[in-house]
Amino acid sequence: MSFRTYHQVAGPDGSGIAEQVGAQRARVESRLRSVRRIVAVMSGKGGVGKSFVTAHLAAALARTGRAVGVLDADFNGPTAAGLLHASGPLRVGDEAVEPRSGMNGVRCVSMAHLVEEGRPLAFRGPQAESFVWRGALEAAALREFLGDVAWGALDYLLVDLPPGLQRLNELCDLLPAPPEVLTVTIPTPESRDAVRRALRAAIEREAPALGLVENMVGPQFPGDAGQVLSDEFAIPVLARIPWHPTPDTWQRLAERL
């Protein structure tokens, strides 16, 4: 018995899967056409303050009159809505979901809007071997947060990424062009090594690296991760954030973005 290949069988698959996926991509592209810059705030290391930086940077940008949105892509540890005071129900229309407006008018969508306070993100369906489909569902959630939310005309859409590299890769796959990346580190050697991998991954995905934010600078965390990575990747340290930043700290970062 011999078989023809998929492509040798010339007829369509009957489901139009390629067309359906194409329509999903077109929806994302169309929705984001009015967004001037998409900036992924990433690290590769957990606990360095990505969400904190994202929220305060967004608020500082908005304070200078820019239209700003924050997509909280940390689905398993969503904090952006709380940091931006943008909690509450989302309004659903025929075509899209309205993001919540928070601090200084920053528009935000987060899994925290959808999942009960204090509960983990849980999917319906068979839990056995959920590792097989869970990643695909999270990628689909990211696609819907990009394409099904009425972001409107924005100067900046900041995407708050979780630790690790998976969500950055998904974002690069979903967007028409790779996002700019703003990389957050703390001064320690451990952070430096993890962030190095993430930066390398971003560059391999051809995502333009805007620079570094060194967070939690002070005697509590000794090290020079920001400077080392800046030299190594030839990108600037855009801000060194002390333990007790002031509004001016964020304003200066916003001006350098």
Next chain:
Amino acid sequence: MKFLCLECDEQMQFADRQVPGDGTFAAAFRCPSCGRSVALLANPMETQLVGSLGVKIGGRTLDAPPLEMVRGAIQGRDDAFVEEDRAPRSVWSGAAVERLSRVPTFVRGMVKRIYADYAAQHGIAEITPEVMDRARVDLGLEGM
């Protein structure tokens, strides 16, 4: 995914889909030459995997509503959404309203919208449980 009738060396055509329960997804394909049919039965995990891609086996007849996958897949909070009012195009029978009330609040607005769009598209004036059953099969809506 394509199905080939080995007897006829013909590509089989999509014929029907059903969601018989237990998370199973069934799709039937028929050979246009000899008429032989086969059924694809996806187990719950496979159904979930296909669903996570946001695609429908057999094709889509309605545009995906906003956050369709998220609302259908996650266990969400009851007060997550406020549905915008829209002019009703079909009336709902009492039994259909009662059945709709059993859908979890998190997803109910979207489900109602899907049934209303289906009824409008098919020129159905009254949405009844039978219409909901038909839409569920036609649209491949597991668990709605």
